Amino acid sequence: xxxxxxxxxxxxxxxxxxxxxxxxxxxxxxxxVAAIHVPTLPLVQARWVFGSGxxxxxxxxxxxxxxxxxxxxxxxxxxxxxxxxxxLDRLGARMGGGVSIDSSVVxxxxxxxxxxxFVDLATEVALRPGLPDIAVAAERFKAQAVHRHEWSxxxxxxxLWLARALYGDHPYGRPRTTAxxxxxxxxxxxxxxxxxxxxxxxxxxxxxxxxxxxxxxQRLAQRFDSIAAGGRVAxxxxxxxxxxxxxxxxIPEPTAESCVIGLGLPAVSRDHPEHTALRVVNxxxxxxxxxxxxxxxxxxxxxxxxxxxxxxxxxxxxxITASISVSPESAIEAFDVLYDTLGSLCSVPATDDELSHAKxxxxxxxxQRASGVAGLASLATAxxxxxxxxxxxxxxxxxxxxxxxxxxxxxxxxxxxxxSSTWVMVGPxxxxxxxxxxxETKGLTVSYGAMSELEAISD
Amino acid sequence: MVDIxxxxxxxxxxVAIQADPSVPLVGVSLTYDVGSRVESPxxxxxxxxxxxxxxxxxxxxxxxxxxxxxxxxxxxVNGSTNTERTTYYxxxxxxQFELGLWLEADRMRSxxxxxxTLENQRATVLAExxxxxxxxxxxxxxxxxxxxxxxxxxYGHPVIGSRETLETADIxxxxxxxxxxxxxxxxxxxxxxxxxxxxxxxxVYGFFADISRGGDRxxxxxxxxQRMLPVCERMSDAQAGLPAVFANHPSVPYGDPDFxxxxxxxxxxxRGASSRLQRRLVAETRSAISLKGGYEAHRGPSLFSLFAxxxxxxxxxxxxxxxxxxxxxLTQECVSSDELEKVHNQLRAxxxxxxxxxxxxxxxxxxxxxxHNDAHFEDRYLERVLRVTPExxxxxxxxxxxxxxxxxxxxxxx
Numbered sequence: 110x111x112x113x114x115x116x117x118x119x120x121x122x123x124x125x126x127x128x129x130x131x132x133x134x135x136x137x138x139x140x141x142v143a144a145i146h147v148p149t150l151p152l153v154q155a156r157w158v159f160g161s162g163x164x165x166x167x168x169x170x171x172x173x174x175x176x177x178x179x180x181x182x183x184x185x186x187x188x189x190x191x192x193x194x195x196x197l198d199r200l201g202a203r204m205g206g207g208v209s210i211d212s213s214v215v216x217x218x219x220x221x222x223x224x225x226x227f228v229d230l231a232t233e234v235a236l237r238p239g240l241p242d243i244a245v246a247a248e249r250f251k252a253q254a255v256h257r258h259e260w261s262x263x264x265x266x267x268x269l270w271l272a273r274a275l276y277g278d279h280p281y282g283r284p285r286t287t288a289x290x291x292x293x294x295x296x297x298x299x300x301x302x303x304x305x306x307x308x309x310x311x312x313x314x315x316x317x318x319x320x321x322x323x324x325x326x327q328r329l330a331q332r333f334d335s336i337a338a339g340g341r342v343a344x345x346x347x348x349x350x351x352x353x354x355x356x357x358x359x360i361p362e363p364t365a366e367s368c369v370i371g372l373g374l375p376a377v378s379r380d381h382p383e384h385t386a387l388r389v390v391n392x393x394x395x396x397x398x399x400x401x402x403x404x405x406x407x408x409x410x411x412x413x414x415x416x417x418x419x420x421x422x423x424x425x426x427x428x429i430t431a432s433i434s435v436s437p438e439s440a441i442e443a444f445d446v447l448y449d450t451l452g453s454l455c456s457v458p459a460t461d462d463e464l465s466h467a468k469x470x471x472x473x474x475x476x477q478r479a480s481g482v483a484g485l486a487s488l489a490t491a492x493x494x495x496x497x498x499x500x501x502x503x504x505x506x507x508x509x510x511x512x513x514x515x516x517x518x519x520x521x522x523x524x525x526x527x528x529s530s531t532w533v534m535v536g537p538x539x540x541x542x543x544x545x546x547x548x549e550t551k552g553l554t555v556s557y558g559a560m561s562e563l564e565a566i567s568d
Numbered sequence: 569m570v571d572i573x574x575x576x577x578x579x580x581x582x583v584a585i586q587a588d589p590s591v592p593l594v595g596v597s598l599t600y601d602v603g604s605r606v607e608s609p610x611x612x613x614x615x616x617x618x619x620x621x622x623x624x625x626x627x628x629x630x631x632x633x634x635x636x637x638x639x640x641x642x643x644x645v646n647g648s649t650n651t652e653r654t655t656y657y658x659x660x661x662x663x664q665f666e667l668g669l670w671l672e673a674d675r676m677r678s679x680x681x682x683x684x685t686l687e688n689q690r691a692t693v694l695a696e697x698x699x700x701x702x703x704x705x706x707x708x709x710x711x712x713x714x715x716x717x718x719x720x721x722x723y724g725h726p727v728i729g730s731r732e733t734l735e736t737a738d739i740x741x742x743x744x745x746x747x748x749x750x751x752x753x754x755x756x757x758x759x760x761x762x763x764x765x766x767x768x769x770x771x772v773y774g775f776f777a778d779i780s781r782g783g784d785r786x787x788x789x790x791x792x793x794q795r796m797l798p799v800c801e802r803m804s805d806a807q808a809g810l811p812a813v814f815a816n817h818p819s820v821p822y823g824d825p826d827f828x829x830x831x832x833x834x835x836x837x838x839r840g841a842s843s844r845l846q847r848r849l850v851a852e853t854r855s856a857i858s859l860k861g862g863y864e865a866h867r868g869p870s871l872f873s874l875f876a877x878x879x880x881x882x883x884x885x886x887x888x889x890x891x892x893x894x895x896x897x898l899t900q901e902c903v904s905s906d907e908l909e910k911v912h913n914q915l916r917a918x919x920x921x922x923x924x925x926x927x928x929x930x931x932x933x934x935x936x937x938x939x940h941n942d943a944h945f946e947d948r949y950l951e952r953v954l955r956v957t958p959e960x961x962x963x964x965x966x967x968x969x970x971x972x973x974x975x976x977x978x979x980x981x982x
Contacts, residue, residue, distance in 0.1 A: 112774035118666035149590040194841035201917025261809035411691025473642015481924040
């Protein structure tokens with residue numbers, strides 16, 4: 110006789126889970142040193158974090174942040190490039206991080222037995238990068254080629270134009286590179302960019318891994334106590350962006366074999382009180398393969414391969430975006446479904462089942478996000494960068510659980526409004542022109558653009 | 569040695585369970601021994617199409633409900649198909665391990681294949697085909713290099729198949745595919761995480777043991793009558809902004825004693841900024857913008873591959889020349905013990921990095937059983953890699969890196 114049950118098993122009681130304790134110390138020079146003990150694997154990550162990034166790039170030098178990130182991998186004042194990469198590989202280590210819009214990270218990960226070598230290597234390139242001319246030339250050459258490659262892709266075109274539509278001239282709306290920007294960047298620009306970002310007095314040094322956290326903090330304090338503040342760092346003081354227009358930008362691309370449709374909505378900065386409720390509503394909208402977007406676009410109609418939305422919250426603003434790639438002949442239908450699914454968040458309130466599912470997803474997935482040294486390090490540094498409370502990750506589950514139906518309805522009504530949405534479509538010219546009348550019926554202001562316009566913002 | 573509980577059910581399902589209480593999660597991999605290599609020109613792309621159909625409901629699980637049930641507990645779930653196998657994997661909080669196993673058992677015993685689900689997933693896979701092949705830079709080239717690297721169809725076609733066969737796949741052929749390959753004696757189930765192995769095994773018996781084994785499976789033959797016909801082809805790609813080049817040499821399959829030599833060769837040449845090819849092609853000569861490649865091991869004919877994206881205006885032949893020179897060097901001089909020690913350190917660290925994700929661990933365990941018939945393959949891997957000598961590398965390079973037995977595909981932006 111079969112023992113196979115005809116209904117899904119209910120499961121048992123979940124094991125208690127807590128975000129691990131972080132040992133930390135704020136040094137007299139302003140640097141925070143911290144460590145988290147993770148006993149699971151013999152791995153460790155050492156990372157420098159600075160609360161400044163590409164927001165301070167000059168419009169005529171777009172790409173300086175990216176270039177700095179790459180050239181920092183070419184060693185330090187005292188350690189030449191070949192020796193630096195050889196040291197990393199010899200230790201089986203991985204270097205990570207980068208210069209993002211709001212922050213900059215340099216990390217080195219590997220076997221925990223090499224922790225203090227990783228601290229040395231990360232510190233060398235973070236605080237005293239060599240920036241040799243030959244590396245600047247090599248990385249500029251590579252960045253220009255990658256720029257050309259990326260800008261020829263329809264999904265990149267949609268992503269760049271969507272940022273522009275959402276943020277306009279605000280730094281969050283700028284492309285990461287422009288061809289003319291890259292061509293102007295020299296060693297002095299990178300040195301200046303580095304000085305404007307890297308200031309130990311406004312930084313954090315974090316170690317996560319199989320280490321004695323308290324002992325590591327003590328040793329880091331001794332090691333970095335005498336480091337002087339940089340003093341030239343530019344503190345992020347960017348104003349909030351203007352609200353985007355209810356419009357659609359059409360980007361004709363004659364070589365396109367598909368049509369990419371991008372949706373953008375303004376959201377909030379990471380420290381905003383509505384952030385948790387927005388995560389829950391975004392989860393209901395398009396956060397996973399169980400969400401409304403995926404069910405409508407892929408499960409029911411097979412219109413697109415992926416159909417997700419993302420909530421991305423920076424230090425001065427945030428956004429909700431969704432992007433789908435569809436066949437040119439189904440572009441109108443796909444746009445209608447995407448637009449109507451957005452509208453449904455207000456017209457068809459989330460059911461108890463949807464709300465419960467979204468909350469269980471967000472709570473249940475958290476231990477997974479925090480299960481490795483890199484995941485834990487990202488969460489710990491995000492809390493510090495956004496000025497969140499020290500217990501933010503320990504209380505995440507409780508805050509998600511507290512979001513109720515009324516809050517979801519209010520949040521959806523405030524932030525998921527079709528008439529606040531902005532759109533971008535990239536595809537074959539005849540497909541886009543055929544869509545104009547459909548788009549106008551939604552009250553969208555239709556205009557055309559070209560990648561050359563984005564390129565021109567560096568001129 | 570890590571404690572792994574292994575069993576084979578009476579219906580042939582192989583089970584491997586590894587308890588690890590360090591994270592409150594469970595990772596499960598159900599890997600079927602069916603990949604694109606079993607396809608014929610008439611069924612090209614079926615293995616991958618089937619991966620999609622497996623999410624479309626079964627006797628007790630409605631369409632889309634499998635993903636919803638797993639994600640409802642914060643789990644992750646997906647599938648992947650390659651030439652060798654199709655894997656369904658998920659992670660869940662450990663207290664929900666029964667749910668994941670129940671969902672897997674239900675679709676192994678009673679997948680619901682209907683004209684409606686076939687049509688829906690045909691459309692989805694065609695959307696994926698458009699995104700990954702037709703609209704993606706070098707998407708078509710990745711298919712073409714498979715075609716010209718093998719003399720037989722089995723490995724010589726892309727996993728995603730062709731638009732034509734996907735558009736015409738009929739439900740009878742799809743059902744036949746399911747009955748032939750989706751059965752317990754053609755699968756490995758691995759479970760890793762914070763679980764009691766005895767309790768898990770009892771659940772596995774309860775959910776899977778009465779699924780019928782089915783009839784005889786086709787016997788697959790993968791020997792190629794003529795291996796790697798040397799060719800140099802050029803194609804244009806409207807989606808590509810930059811030129812690129814592929815270069816493939818024949819290599820050895822899983823189970824070959826030189827498998828571990830190729831693992832070392834891959835790291836020596838490709839992994840890390842100080843590796844030979846990254847240094848020469850990317851850092852020093854700027855012949856390439858980016859470089860991928862290494863050992864593509866199969867149970868049948870296998871490859872050692874290079875894929876390089878070049879700066880604008882650069883001729884692919886110059887990169888192939890530089891690549892050849894590095895391979896030639898391997899046939900002329902022994903790798904120093906110092907360089908070999910660096911490679912060993914990289915491989916040692918990589919194995920630990922590979923254990924971070926619980927799903928990776930479950931998938932690795934399932935593959936170890938399927939490809940190597942050895943649940944402890946991971947434990948032995950490092951020991952065997954560390955035994956590779958400079959002389960082994962010299963011998964294999966001299967035997968396999970023949971510049972006259974190489975397939976090259978140059979891709980030019982249109």
